[in-house]
Every structure is written in structure tokens, then in C-alpha cells.
Amino acid sequence: MPTVSSEELAAAAGVNSAKLRKDFSYLGSYGTRGVGYDVEYLVYQISRELGLTQDWPVVIVGIGNLGAALANYGGFASRGFRVAALIDADPAMAGKPVAGIPVQHTDDLEKIIDENGVSIGVIATPAGAAQPVCDRLVAAGVTSILNFAPTVLSVPDGVDVRKVDLSIELQILAFHEQRKAGEEAEAQAGAAAAPAERGNDDKGPDGDVPAVMPA
Amino acid sequence: MPTVSSEELAAAAGVNSAKLRKDFSYLGSYGTRGVGYDVEYLVYQISRELGLTQDWPVVIVGIGNLGAALANYGGFASRGFRVAALIDADPAMAGKPVAGIPVQHTDDLEKIIDENGVSIGVIATPAGAAQPVCDRLVAAGVTSILNFAPTVLSVPDGVDVRKVDLSIELQILAFHEQRKAGEEAEAQAGAAAAPAERGNDDKGPDGDVPAVMPA
DNA sequence: CGGTGTGAAGAGCTTCACAGCA
DNA sequence: TGCTGTGAAGCTCTTCACACCG
Numbered sequence: 001m002p003t004v005s006s007e008e009l010a011a012a013a014g015v016n017s018a019k020l021r022k023d024f025s026y027l028g029s030y031g032t033r034g035v036g037y038d039v040e041y042l043v044y045q046i047s048r049e050l051g052l053t054q055d056w057p058v059v060i061v062g063i064g065n066l067g068a069a070l071a072n073y074g075g076f077a078s079r080g081f082r083v084a085a086l087i088d089a090d091p092a093m094a095g096k097p098v099a100g101i102p103v104q105h106t107d108d109l110e111k112i113i114d115e116n117g118v119s120i121g122v123i124a125t126p127a128g129a130a131q132p133v134c135d136r137l138v139a140a141g142v143t144s145i146l147n148f149a150p151t152v153l154s155v156p157d158g159v160d161v162r163k164v165d166l167s168i169e170l171q172i173l174a175f176h177e178q179r180k181a182g183e184e185a186e187a188q189a190g191a192a193a194a195p196a197e198r199g200n201d202d203k204g205p206d207g208d209v210p211a212v213m214p215a
Numbered sequence: 216m217p218t219v220s221s222e223e224l225a226a227a228a229g230v231n232s233a234k235l236r237k238d239f240s241y242l243g244s245y246g247t248r249g250v251g252y253d254v255e256y257l258v259y260q261i262s263r264e265l266g267l268t269q270d271w272p273v274v275i276v277g278i279g280n281l282g283a284a285l286a287n288y289g290g291f292a293s294r295g296f297r298v299a300a301l302i303d304a305d306p307a308m309a310g311k312p313v314a315g316i317p318v319q320h321t322d323d324l325e326k327i328i329d330e331n332g333v334s335i336g337v338i339a340t341p342a343g344a345a346q347p348v349c350d351r352l353v354a355a356g357v358t359s360i361l362n363f364a365p366t367v368l369s370v371p372d373g374v375d376v377r378k379v380d381l382s383i384e385l386q387i388l389a390f391h392e393q394r395k396a397g398e399e400a401e402a403q404a405g406a407a408a409a410p411a412e413r414g415n416d417d418k419g420p421d422g423d424v425p426a427v428m429p430a
Numbered sequence: 431c432g433g434t435g436t437g438a439a440g441a442g443c444t445t446c447a448c449a450g451c452a
Numbered sequence: 453t454g455c456t457g458t459g460a461a462g463c464t465c466t467t468c469a470c471a472c473c474g
Contacts, residue, residue, distance in 0.1 A: 014367075049391055050386060050389075051386075051389045051390050051392070051393040052386070054389070056385075056389050056394065058260050058385065062263060064284070064287075065280060065283045065284035065287050066281075066284040066288075068280045068284075069279070069280035069281040069283075069284045072279075072280050072380065073281075073381055073382070075380070075381065075382035076381075076385065077363050078382075079382050079385070079386055081387070081389070082383070103297070119390065119392055120385065120388055120392060122385075143392065143395065144383050144389070144391065144392050145383055145389040146388060147233050148227070150290050158395075160388055160391050160392075162384050162388055164379070164381070164384055165290070166285065166288055166290065166291075167288070167290035167291050167293075167294050167296065167377070169361055169377050169379055170271075170273065170291065170294070170296055170335065170337075170361055171265065171266070171294055172377060173335055173359040173360075173361060173375055173377055174265075174266045174269070174271050174295070174296070174335065174359070175265055176359065176375050177266070177271070177334055177335060177358065177359050177375075178266040178269065180358065180373075191425075214353055
């Protein structure tokens with residue numbers, strides 16, 4: 001399949017074809033009118049723009065279950081990421097291989113970052129350790145952090161943080177699940193005995209919950 | 216601290232106070248003009264609306280590193296989630312306890328779902344196993360699925376799927392990291408020798424990458 | 431003719447600004 | 453007076469619709 005149309009790609013990705021064409025147009029005019037997009041050329045251009053053609057050394061700090069899962073995760077290598085080092089505070093872990101890479105002790109964190117030219121760090125430590133680890137990573141030169149610890153990290157300007165909270169994803173599902181149950185009940189009982197009025201229109205499974213929730 | 220103002224909450228959450236008040240207003244009028252929000256009452260109302268006061272039994276399918284990490288994750292219990300069962304296709308895993316819960320074999324999946332009244336399933340299997348597992352979960356009555364496998368799952372209407380792709384989060388960081396590097400280089404070299412024009416304005420670290428990317 | 435690239439319209443979300451109430 | 457609750461303005465992202473070109 002040498003070429004592909006925006007319509008086909010849109011169907012495959014589950015989005016609108018106009019949106020897809022508009023997104024592509026921001027990268028340049030890589031399509032041919034009346035034909036479509038040359039697949040190979042398009043893949044190359046998008047890969048380049050997204051940085052997939054580069055090699056990104058990353059370190060993972062905190063080699064518990066989650067850290068080990070990340071170290072073993074196959075999806076990284078194919079996207080240009082290379083696990084340069086695994087770091088843990090537990091001396092008993094030091095030297096132990098995880099996913100074929102020996103775990104190193106936190107004491108050497110700065111040295112490891114420096115020697116490998118790492119600019120992306122992954123934090124998979126317990127909540128309490130996250131901020132100190134983050135501070136050390138930043139001080140050592142890391143400018144992007146992926147945070148799995150259930151804490152809000154504070155970082156200086158110029159450093160990016162992305163937070164992944166596994167329980168929030170479940171919570172979003174539970175929120176919609178609750179709505180489903182509530183709507184069934186209301187449909188049966190009729191609108192009169194509704195337990196509480198809801199001001200907002202349900203936007204369906206794709207809408208997120210509000211940004212603020214109690215700890 | 217018995218009450219709190221929208222301004223204080225907004226500062227803590229890093230959002231605009233008007234947005235916060237508007238979000239709260241969708242749940243009802245739980246504040247007092249001139250005073251603020253009663254903390255205890257507000258926490259209760261939000262918890263109830265988000266479904267945190269309910270007990271949500273979940274099953275985790277695929278007890279590899281990631282599945283084990285999820286089973287051990289402390290954040291679930293405090294949000295009303297209860298790991299009802301761990302399921303794996305490997306007979307060698309059966310009976311083995313992970314996070315204090317014995318792993319059960321995939322053969323019993325339907326029975327487990329039914330007996331525990333599970334409506335939320337977590338898929339942490341390899342990519343190839345995800346869709347069959349998903350189909351069985353749905354057939355058994357699960358209506359919400361959290362998918363960690365790097366596959367797009369197809370489900371019937373009425374079933375919610377949320378996908379967590381760990382490598383995409385890293386990719387987003389790498390994307391911004393690349394931009395940072397590019398901007399530095401451009402600043403040094405001047406605009407004349409820029410390697411490629413970029414049509415889109417950089418919206419900073421909070422903007423996501425486009426929705427479509429090559430496999 | 432077929433499909434891209436894009437100006438313009440539309441929809442949704444965020445912020446402003448202030449009336450109204452404790 | 454102080455702070456909520458909210459109509460309206462502003463902004464961003466999405467979709468439409470079609471000129472234009474291979």
C-alpha cells in the first residue's frame with residue numbers, strides 16, 4: 001500500500017478526516033492532491049517531527065514492581081527510548097539485574113545522569129521519595145520528568161513534568177460506571193424521585209472528570 | 216481549617232478560581248457567599264458525586280510485572296477500589312499469591328466476574344492477548360475497561376475503554392525536549408539557517424502532541 | 431475526477447466581571 | 453464587606469465546505 005488517503009487514516013484512527021488533514025498541514029504539505037499521502041514519506045516526516053528518529057536515554061528511579069514493569073516494557077525501545085540506567089535507594093537491590101540491566105544505587109544518581117547525557121527521568125518511587133529524587137534529577141540536568149508517584153512535584157521553570165496517576169484512570173471509569181447505573185435507576189423510577197439534580201449534561205465516556213478532587 | 220475559598224483551592228490546584236467555582240456549581244450550590252466552602256461538606260459532596268463512597272470491585276487480568284505493580288498499588292483502596300481477583304493465563308501462576316491475593320486461572324474468568332459482581336476490568340496482558348480477554352470480560356458483564364496493553368480494543372456500545380500507553384507519555388516529553396533543543400539551536404544560529412519551517416505555534420509543555428502517530 | 435489544504439463557521443471550554451447574598 | 457454563583461465575552465479546538473491542483 002504505497003499511498004493512503006486522509007479518509008482511510010481517519011477511519012483507522014477514529015477521528016475526523018478534516019482534523020487529520022489540518023494536523024498534517026501544520027507539519028507541511030506532504031500529501032498529493034487527488035492521490036493521498038505517500039506512506040513511507042509520511043511516516044518518516046511524522047517520526048522526525050515527533051522525535052522518534054532520535055535516541056533518548058532515560059533513567060528509571062525506584063525499581064519496585066512498577067519500575068521493573070517499566071524497565072521490561074517493550075514499547076520503549078521501538079519509540080527511540082533507551083533505558084540507560086535503573087536506580088534504587090535500596091542497597092540490597094544494587095547490582096541485581098532487572099530486565100538485563102544492573103540496578104545502581106541512588107548515591108551515584110548525578111554521575112549516571114551526567115555520563116549518559118540523560119535529559120528524561122522516570123520516577124516510580126513511593127510518594128515520599130518523589131520530590132527529593134526529582135530535585136536531584138533536576139539539579140543533575142534532567143529537564144523532563146515522568147512521574148508515577150502520587151504526588152504533585154514542584155520544579156523550576158523550563159522543566160516539564162507529566163504525571164500518571166493509575167488510580168485516577170480507574171476513578172474516571174468508576175465515575176461513568178456510576179452514571180450508567182444512575183441513569184438506569186432513573187429510567188425505571190421516573191424523573192420524580194430523582195435523588196439529586198444534576199446541572200451538567202453528560203458528555204459520555206470520553207469526557208473527563210473535573211480537574212479538582214479531594215485527596 | 217473549617218472553610219476554604221475558591222481562591223485558596225484554585226491556588227493549591229494550579230487553576231483559575233472562576234473555573235473552580237463554575238465546576239463546583241455543576242454539582243450544586245455548596246458554598247456560602249462571603250465565607251467560602253465548608254471543607255467537610257464539600258469533600259463529602261465531591262466524593263459522592265465522583266463515586267468514591269462506593270465500593271468498586273475490580274479484576275486485573277495479566278499478572279506480569281505491570282499487573283503485579285497494579286495489584287500492589289496502594290492508591291486503589293483509598294479511592295474505593297477493591298481488587299476482587301487476579302487472573303492470569305499461565306497455569307504456573309495459579310494459586311501463587313501476589314499482593315496477598317492468590318492468582319486464578321483464565322479458565323475461571325466468567326465465574327469470577329459473576330460471583331464478585333465486577334463491572335470494571337483492568338487488562339495488563341501482552342498485546343496479543345488483550346482483545347480476546349476484553350471480549351470475554353465484556354461477555355461476562357464488565358462494562359468498563361482500563362487497557363494497558365498497546366492495542367486499540369474494539370468493544371460494543373455501552374462499554375467504556377480507557378487506554379494507558381506508558382510510552383506515549385514518554386514520547387510527549389521527548390517531543391517537548393526536542394523543541395527545547397531546537398529552539399536553543401535556532402536562537403544561536405539565527406532564523407536564517409533554520410532546518411525546517413514549523414507552521415504551528417508552540418503552546419508549551421502542557422499542549423499534547425497530535426492524536427495520530429505512526430505505529 | 432479525486433483528494434489535499436485551508437478560510438470560515440461552529441462548538442466547547444475558560445476567563446471575566448459583577449449581581450446578589452450571608 | 454467578602455466571596456459565591458453565573459451570564460456573557462473571549463479563546464481554542466473541531467468541523468465544514470470548497471477552491472485548487474495532480
